[in-house]
Amino acid sequence: MRTLCSGTLIAEFLIIGFAGLVAMKDDDLSTAMVWTVCGVAMLLSLLLCGLVTRPGGVALGWVLQLGLVASGFFVPVMFVIGVLFAGLWWSSVHFGRKVDEAKARFAAEAEGGAA
DSSP: OHHHHHHHHHHHHHHHHHHHHHHTTOTTSOHHHHHHHHHHHHHHHHHHHHHTTSTTHHHHHHHHHHHHHHGGGTSTHHHHHHHHHHHHHHHHHHHHHHHHHHHHHHHHHHHHHHO
């Protein structure tokens, strides 16, 4: 699960940075506010790469997904991109857990066969 989720989070890191560049063109938003919010979100996406397998890591990932969708109020295309990444996050968690279960099952079978 860690590999799939981390890949999604790294891609989100880049998307958040690009969204910040687009948001800077809005005269109603200050540059400091845009980069503070984007910087925190980018830092969270990087930190989550290491926390995704710990308790609460997946839940924090969902918080990041909600924030990404909500950023559509400032950069409208982020509604679409946020929903796409939320689906990608769900897929990463869902199929990552299935892969982890299969690995554990194969390791148990191999251990049982070797003994």
